[in-house]
Amino acid sequence: MNDAPPSAETAAVEAVRAQVSALHAELTRNGLVVWTGGNISGRVPGTDLFVIKPSGVDYDDLAPENMIVCTLDGAVVPGSPGSDRAPSSDTAAHAYVYRNMPEVGGVVHTHSTYATAWAARAEPIPCVITAMADEFGGDIPVGPFAIIGDDSIGRGIVATLSGHRSRAVLMQNHGVFTIGRDARDAVKAAVMTEDVARTVHIARQGGPLVPIPQDAIDALFHRYQNVYGQNPEGALS
Numbered sequence: 691m692n693d694a695p696p697s698a699e700t701a702a703v704e705a706v707r708a709q710v711s712a713l714h715a716e717l718t719r720n721g722l723v724v725w726t727g728g729n730i731s732g733r734v735p736g737t738d739l740f741v742i743k744p745s746g747v748d749y750d751d752l753a754p755e756n757m758i759v760c761t762l763d764g765a766v767v768p769g770s771p772g773s774d775r776a777p778s779s780d781t782a783a784h785a786y787v788y789r790n791m792p793e794v795g796g797v798v799h800t801h802s803t804y805a806t807a808w809a810a811r812a813e814p815i816p817c818v819i820t821a822m823a824d825e826f827g828g829d830i831p832v833g834p835f836a837i838i839g840d841d842s843i844g845r846g847i848v849a850t851l852s853g854h855r856s857r858a859v860l861m862q863n864h865g866v867f868t869i870g871r872d873a874r875d876a877v878k879a880a881v882m883t884e885d886v887a888r889t890v891h892i893a894r895q896g897g898p899l900v901p902i903p904q905d906a907i908d909a910l911f912h913r914y915q916n917v918y919g920q921n922p923e924g925a926l927s
Contacts, residue, residue, distance in 0.1 A: 785844065828911075830859070
């Protein structure tokens with residue numbers, strides 16, 4: 691019997707598996723997904739690995755032990771718990787983001803209703819409320835149309851968000867992808883994306899939107915990212 695303590699890498703993997711599993715409940719709690727659609731992944735700190743949900747599994751059946759560990763090439767780690775299941779169909783996209791944006795520790799994908807409606811029009815969400823300035827530092831941009839199955843979506847995410855303050859992108863005719871320092875941060879961005887998408891949509895039904903001056907957007911973003919809260923961490927960069 692092997693009584694050796696788990697390695698640091700094993701402990702890190704298990705911690706991310708637990709976090710990613712638990713966070714999927716936030717997608718259902720906030721009405722961001724239906725049926726088995728959507729996914730969350732988290733980078734394992736200090737490794738070239740990330741954890742992602744299995745494909746087509748009911749949210750009620752998700753648990754740490756069936757989260758899937760992948761390399762940054764998107765390959766399932768052989769022999770790891772959950773490796774007998776197929777990973778999310780968006781795994782290649784997540785892997786591409788992690789390979790090309792080393793500052794990113796979490797990725798989330800949803801088809802949340804209001805944000806996806808903007809994506810269906812290939813229309814950025816304009817920054818017309820302070821919550822958007824705080825969280826996204828400006829408009830939420832639209833990424834290119836891409837087919838699921840390879841890293842095309844990932845390439846679109848990286849091309850759109852590199853050098854952009856937004857942590858969310860509306861992939862044309864598809865849905866929302868968000869990034870964060872870790873999986874929880876990316877989930878927060880997904881929740882906020884749907885919230886502002888709904889608010890701005892409703893506001894536009896009543897008349898023209900009133901833009902926020904760029905200098906005010908910059909000031910709001912700086913304050914929220916660097917001053918607000920107990921332990922501000924600064925913008926993702």
